[in-house]
Amino acid sequence: MAEKKYFWLKMPRNFxxxxYIKILRAKDNGDLLVMFYIWMITESIDHEGKLRFSEDIPYDAEMLAEASGFALQIVTQALQQFSKLQLVVTESDGTLFLPKSLKMIGSESASAQRVREYREREKNKTKLTETPENAECNERVTESNVNVQKGNIEKELQ
Incomplete structure (x- = not known):
């Protein structure tokens, strides 16, 4: 059975x-251009920043307009501006690549998520059981190790 893989989009706080976002927002329909850019990033999440309709067919402006629900005029304007700002690069086979998206995309499998959550629970348990008494005990153990090491050195010298 194929394991589920989870993806997420990490938007920087200062996005x-x-x-490039300020430049886009200053244009006519600027907020729509930014929204379309975010839509493109979310569509490319599980394809490592690349967008294609299928292996054989790359997206064109009309197809993107239909798929996204944005007007063709907005999509055309967006693609021109994105190319100019190098937010979207059209590869030789027609694939649209969003280079900045690679820093914003993360993923993990379901098992990796379970392990991460388990480690977090264990870490929290350790924090709860650690008391000043336990910390003091650890210091004494370390001291006794030092004494044993000194004793071994003295025996070897004799």
């Missing part, structure tokens, strides 16, 4: 302060 709307990025120069």
């Amino acid at each position: 709307f302060e990025k120069h």
Whole structure:
């Protein structure tokens, strides 16, 4: 059985302060251009920043307009602006690649998620059981190790 893989989009806190976003927002329909860019990123999440309709067919502006629900005029304007700002690069086979998306995309399998959650629970248990008394005990154990090491050195010298 194929294991589920989870993807997420990590938007930087200062996303709307990025120069390319400010430039897009200053254009006519700027907020729609930004929304379309975010849509493209979310569509490319599980394809490592690449967008294609299928292995044989790359997206064109009309197909993107239909798939996204944005007007063809917005999609055409967006693709021109994205190319100019290098937010979208059209590869030789027609694939649209969003280079900045690679830093925003993360993924993990279901088993990796379970292990991460288990480790977090164990870490929290350790924090709850650690008391000043336990910490003091650890210090004494370390001291006794030092004494044993000193004793071994003295025996070897004799």
